[in-house]
Amino acid sequence: xxxxxxxxxxxxxxxxxxxxxxxxxxxEKIADGPEVFAYAMEGFKLFPQAALLPFARVFPWVExxxxxxxxxxxxxxxxxxxxxxxxxxxTALFLVxxxxxxxxxxxxxxxxxxxxxSIAQAVTLDLILAACAAAAAAAGARxxxxxxxxx
Amino acid sequence: xxxxxxxxxxxxxxxxxGAFFALRKPAAPKAVEGVPAYRLKGNPAAKAVIVxxxxxxxxxxxxxxxPLRDLKAKYGDDLLIVFHHYPLRMHNWAIHAAVTAxxxxxxxxxxxxxxxxxxEQPVWSKDQNATALFEKMIEEAGLDLKTFRACAQGxxxxxxxxxxxxxxxxxxxxxxPTFFSGQLxxxxxxxLIKLGAQSIDVQLQ
Numbered sequence: 062x063x064x065x066x067x068x069x070x071x072x073x074x075x076x077x078x079x080x081x082x083x084x085x086x087x088x089e090k091i092a093d094g095p096e097v098f099a100y101a102m103e104g105f106k107l108f109p110q111a112a113l114l115p116f117a118r119v120f121p122w123v124e125x126x127x128x129x130x131x132x133x134x135x136x137x138x139x140x141x142x143x144x145x146x147x148x149x150x151x152t153a154l155f156l157v158x159x160x161x162x163x164x165x166x167x168x169x170x171x172x173x174x175x176x177x178x179s180i181a182q183a184v185t186l187d188l189i190l191a192a193c194a195a196a197a198a199a200a201g202a203r204x205x206x207x208x209x210x211x212x
Numbered sequence: 213x214x215x216x217x218x219x220x221x222x223x224x225x226x227x228x229x230g231a232f233f234a235l236r237k238p239a240a241p242k243a244v245e246g247v248p249a250y251r252l253k254g255n256p257a258a259k260a261v262i263v264x265x266x267x268x269x270x271x272x273x274x275x276x277x278x279p280l281r282d283l284k285a286k287y288g289d290d291l292l293i294v295f296h297h298y299p300l301r302m303h304n305w306a307i308h309a310a311v312t313a314x315x316x317x318x319x320x321x322x323x324x325x326x327x328x329x330x331x332e333q334p335v336w337s338k339d340q341n342a343t344a345l346f347e348k349m350i351e352e353a354g355l356d357l358k359t360f361r362a363c364a365q366g367x368x369x370x371x372x373x374x375x376x377x378x379x380x381x382x383x384x385x386x387x388x389p390t391f392f393s394g395q396l397x398x399x400x401x402x403x404l405i406k407l408g409a410q411s412i413d414v415q416l417q
Contacts, residue, residue, distance in 0.1 A: 096398060100399040135219075
């Protein structure tokens with residue numbers, strides 16, 4: 062999609078929504094601690110046990126950096142593209158989990174204190190967020206962004 | 213480094229440091245902090261302690277009992293297990309079950325009733341009148357039913373359960389079962405299997 066076809070407001074809204082959700086999700090997971098996020102990931106029965114805690118230690122910080130990059134408009138295109146990719150990967154994870162008949166009461170998306178989403182709710186949310194992140198990537202940095210700052 | 217890179221690096225550093233310090237979890241609860249003796253399993257002077265926060269209606273807490281028993285068998289008198297109630301609101305019989313165990317403890321049979329509550333969880337958790345099953349357990353444990361009923365209906369056992377919930381909340385518990393082994397926080401039976409023995413070995417060093 063050409064950047065010209067994406068209105069400035071759509072790029073800004075995409076950055077704010079996808080970035081805000083990533084930041085909120087990261088803070089909730091950091092607050093919970095890696096053990097709780099690793100425990101939520103166990104429910105998907107897809108990942109090796111040995112990988113869960115190391116992954117749970119690192120992933121919230123990736124979300125935090127991506128969330129801040131989108132909100133601040135820093136490296137907006139790669140940050141938006143990476144975020145859209147992650148949201149699509151989450152969608153795929155939830156669909157595979159549902160197809161395997163695994164019932165996950167809480168997707169673990171927002172830690173244990175945040176909203177507990179069912180698979181269907183999580184898929185819907187992630188598709189919307191992927192679209193927001195894609196809009197941010199397509200629009201690139203315009204107003205209110207560090208990318209637009211004079212270097 | 214360009215100006216925008218410096219601003220972003222500063223932003224990440226401020227938010228990351230803020231998140232790290234503001235959201236840091238408190239230390240593990242003191243091993244026998246206000247815990248009645250009947251909720252201790254093992255030697256109170258043991259070098260290694262596992263503090264457990266559990267909900268009798270939580271299936272993962274039930275699965276965690278086997279690895280916990282295995283650890284106790286392996287370490288014997290070197291390991292003390294301290295039980296705290298942490299009944300979750302989403303489980304309709306969890307508080308009743310906690311009060312049942314608490315009242316059994318006051319008659320000296322906390323652990324036998326604790327074990328039966330977990331063993332028979334799949335049955336009573338789906339029952340419309342689980343309290344009748346709890347009373348049956350109490351009778352079969354050889355306890356006085358009248359004393360049990362007075363305890364279960366009175367304020368003290370409920371207050372003890374609530375005190376444990378408050379303690380768990382102060383330590384920012386968000387899931388059950390949660391264990392503290394030394395300063396290590398362990399959530400769920402699989403983490404207990406993976407990290408339990410290792411964390412006890414660290415305490416025993």
